[in-house]
Amino acid sequence: MQITTKSGFSCDIDPDALNDMELVDDLADVQAGNTLAISRVCLKLLGNKDNRARLYDHVRNGAGRVPPDKVDAELGEILKGMGQQGKN
Secondary structure (H helix, E strand, O other): OEEEOOOOOEEEOOHHHHOOHHHHHHHHHHHOOOOOHHHHHHHHHHOOHHHHHHHHHHHOOOOOOOOHHHHHHHHHHHHHHHHHHHHO
16 A cells, blocks of 8 residues: 655555564554564554665655654554554
8 A cells, every 4th residue: 555644754564564563563562662663663554675665765854864753643644554454
């Protein structure tokens, strides 16, 4: 399914990506404050390192850094978009 965030990041996500207990575990880790788990969530949700790199480049700041909170916000929009498309 095609998802585009408000900031303009566009990606094709496998709808079955959400049917993965390891993704659920990683999302729980993020929710509990483990920002290191965001990288694993990206990889599992986006499907490969190339798509993860595209997301990182999309949110990269002027200093060349990739803020974890920006990545987290994009992932939240992607997950929300998957839920909305699943209802249609």
